[in-house]
Amino acid sequence: MKKFNLLFISVLFISTISCSNDEGNNPSKLKIINESSSNNNEATFTSITIKGSIIETNSNSISSRGICWSKTPNPTINNNILTLESNIINNEISNLSVNTMYYFRIFAIVNNKIIYGENISSSTLSLENSKWRFATYYPEGAFSSGTTIESTVNFYADRTTKFDEIGIGQGVFITYGSWSLNDNFLTYIWEGNNPNTSTYVYTGTINGMTIQGTFTHPSTPGTWTATLTD
Template sequence: MRTTSFIKVILPFFTLLLISCESDPIEPLNQPTVNETTLDNLTYTSIDIQGSITPNGIFINSRGICWDTNPNPSIINNKSSETDNLFTSSISNLIANTTYYYKTYATSSLGTIYGEEMNFNTLSLNNTNWNLDTVYPPSGSIPNGLTIYSRVNFYDDGSTKFDELDLPGQSPGVFITIGSWSLDGNDFTYIWEGNDINNSTYVYIGTISGMEMSGTYTHSSEPSGTWSAIFQ
């Protein structure tokens, strides 16, 4: 009889305790914190992105920057892999004049977390000035070869202005000619049009990388050669 009474008294207590334990929220584990980023050294085809991760006691397996030309990039797209929680990702092989979306990421045993999505634009060739060096190889008319230094303006309508800087006995602004340019990805074409299109046309073909361009040229009546250009 006493046993039955004891059970009747203690059973509600255990029931209440069980309900209380089931209703208590389970505190989640700390998540790493992904901090803001800083951009630096933006060029036509590269950029440095500085980021940081606060582990909050969690071991970080991998961290870095992920990016893509479409919004909402993830680590299944392009990504850098850094060793330190305070890092700079040097991203290259980008396409000129293109919008890129990026996030900082951190992967741990809890999964992958991402920072806020941001974006940047690689530089555009529109309305820029370049110092262009055209290298003539040795030939019958130029036995020792020759390098011609010039400045070229590339306008946003696809036109150009060429100003030769060092013709003997001349100064900048004396020999000026027009032309056209185009950029397909990072593949660059510049057509230098002289007064006599049959004898004075140069076609420059090359690629843009960082803040420089280089490639080869052909001439309508002279041997082919090489060229390089630096952004001014």
């Protein structure tokens, strides 16, 4: 009876080792290396750059490769996907939402099998507590005859703002307003929080590290752009 138990344990041990070395899920024995992480990623308000590499033993074994991503962990090729030609990966994923956590995985397809790398989690930048340099353009023929007004605008976490005009000296002409964000579309109310009583209402789209759009004014509408200052 003791010999039987010993034999059974030996067979079980050998089987366990055999299963742990089974590489059927990775037929080309390739490695997917992530160089990006939540601590060293390159992110803007609407994009994140993913870096990594795919190391394989047979250069002809990969039929497709790329990056997949979603707002939940373990994205697959059934989610968002960017296909690539090179095994060296340094690609910007754009058209993302502001202040949103995303999950990415590098993948490769070998002999109709999909091999995924580990999750890379990273967030786009938040508008909260950021400071921007605004350029407000009044069209030719308007009351200001094509003038551009330069200013700084602070967007605070409590959804309030501070406008400070540069041309006449900062700290001289200041207004306090509010802001809201619908995905990447910004509404900035120059005074207070009521768009019907504010002299200006700015609306625009955030893209990368810039914002641009139009504004309303009792005399004339116009356009504006903004870039992040710090």
